Amino acid sequence: MNFPEIKNLEERYYANVFGRLPVAVTHGKGIYLWDVSGKKYLDCFAGIAVSSLGHAHPAIVKTIAAQAKELIHVSNWLYTIPQLELAKLLCKISGMNKAFFTNDGTEAVECALKLAHRMTGKTKFISTRGAFHGRTLGSLGLTHSEKCRKPFEKILKYKNIVFIDYNDCDALRNAIKDDKKNNNKIAAVILEPIQGEAGVVIPGENYLPEVREITKENDILLIADEVQTGFGRTGKMFAYEHRGVKPDILCLAKGIGGGFPIGACLFREGLDFEKGEHGGTFIGSPLACAVSKAVIETIIKDKLIVNSEKQGRYLLENLLDAGFDARGKGLMIGINTNDGKKKVMELIEKGILTIHSENTVRIIPPLIIEKQHCDEFLGKI
Numbered sequence: 001m002n003f004p005e006i007k008n009l010e011e012r013y014y015a016n017v018f019g020r021l022p023v024a025v026t027h028g029k030g031i032y033l034w035d036v037s038g039k040k041y042l043d044c045f046a047g048i049a050v051s052s053l054g055h056a057h058p059a060i061v062k063t064i065a066a067q068a069k070e071l072i073h074v075s076n077w078l079y080t081i082p083q084l085e086l087a088k089l090l091c092k093i094s095g096m097n098k099a100f101f102t103n104d105g106t107e108a109v110e111c112a113l114k115l116a117h118r119m120t121g122k123t124k125f126i127s128t129r130g131a132f133h134g135r136t137l138g139s140l141g142l143t144h145s146e147k148c149r150k151p152f153e154k155i156l157k158y159k160n161i162v163f164i165d166y167n168d169c170d171a172l173r174n175a176i177k178d179d180k181k182n183n184n185k186i187a188a189v190i191l192e193p194i195q196g197e198a199g200v201v202i203p204g205e206n207y208l209p210e211v212r213e214i215t216k217e218n219d220i221l222l223i224a225d226e227v228q229t230g231f232g233r234t235g236k237m238f239a240y241e242h243r244g245v246k247p248d249i250l251c252l253a254k255g256i257g258g259g260f261p262i263g264a265c266l267f268r269e270g271l272d273f274e275k276g277e278h279g280g281t282f283i284g285s286p287l288a289c290a291v292s293k294a295v296i297e298t299i300i301k302d303k304l305i306v307n308s309e310k311q312g313r314y315l316l317e318n319l320l321d322a323g324f325d326a327r328g329k330g331l332m333i334g335i336n337t338n339d340g341k342k343k344v345m346e347l348i349e350k351g352i353l354t355i356h357s358e359n360t361v362r363i364i365p366p367l368i369i370e371k372q373h374c375d376e377f378l379g380k381i
């Protein structure tokens with residue numbers, strides 16, 4: 001099938017939601033993807049920071065085949081070992097106490113909202129301007145983008161959201177002060193340690209530690225949404241480690257499964273649901289959990305977090321040297337341009353895949369990227 005035929009199929013049969021790039025992919029290997037015409041691309045966005053091991057990684061392929069032969073799904077009426085082993089591994093690497101699995105990032109945030117309300121009895125949440133936390137009717141309330149929220153404002157589940165400026169602790173203090181005058185209803189503050197969809201917004205060094213201090217002082221839970229920043233993306237396993245803080249609740253997805261759909265909500269000691277308060281048919285399936293465990297173990301065994309820091313630094317330094325207006329942490333880099341869409345299209349012509357948030361071109365490649373790939377990217381941009 002050629003590209004115009006594929007485009008026609010989409011227009012006729014698929015919901016009108018995606019503003020896609022004009023590339024139809026057939027297969028991938030390592031950091032490269034190929035389209036229907038046989039053109040090869042360097043993948044510099046990894047399916048939006050997801051395919052941390054690149055494409056067709058042997059550890060993922062082997063685990064999917066082996067686990068599918070044993071068991072794919074039984075539901076949570078029964079125990080399965082891969083689910084509990086993954087929960088144990090996640091708690092070990094994060095220092096959190098318990099895990100709940102989800103199918104994606106928005107469900108991880110939904111879980112965090114329910115848990116925060118359940119544990120505090122409070123109904124209000126603080127989110128930040130620019131934040132993206134998902135598109136289901138709870139998490140959408142925390143997502144700041146007007147384009148995502150506005151058409152559905154009347155049916156949002158949580159209307160009790162206060163948006164404050166990101167990277168502004170005085171705004172947080174003021175919001176809490178106002179809340180105290182109004183019966184003290186704030187259950188939690190939710191934020192991304194680095195805002196991803198907003199275009200790689202990196203807060204000041206003291207922001208996270210100060211937010212942690214303020215939330216602790218005021219008995220408010222801190223939910224870190226590391227759906228995008230987790231699993232080595234920023235040069236640490238989790239981005240909160242850069243600042244030595246620990247959240248009460250941690251939302252994860254994207255890189256956790258290397259492309260297999262799975263997410264997780266982790267929480268500290270003292271927080272938990274009662275039986276029956278949360279659940280889901282597909283969540284924590286043996287297949288998803290076995291793949292996720294293989295992905296995390298490969299990230300650790302192949303030292304991909306160190307690689308993320310090293311290649312990220314190399315990319316950023318070279319971009320800055322070449323005069324680009326860029327910023328980043330590990331392999332999460334944003335480049336300001338005059339026209340983000342135009343730059344992404346220009347790079348597609350040259351065989352490089354990136355995405356953009358308005359005029360910020362985002363470089364979020366697989367963690368397996370090597371120097372030669374960075375040079376290929378730098379040569380073409």
Ligand SMILES: Cc1ncc(COP(=O)(O)O)c(C=O)c1O
Binds near residue numbers: 048253254
């Ligand atoms: C920080 C953050 N939270 C939540 C989500 C929602 O995740 P999903 O698209 O898997 O539902 C995203 C997606 O981009 C995200 O970047």
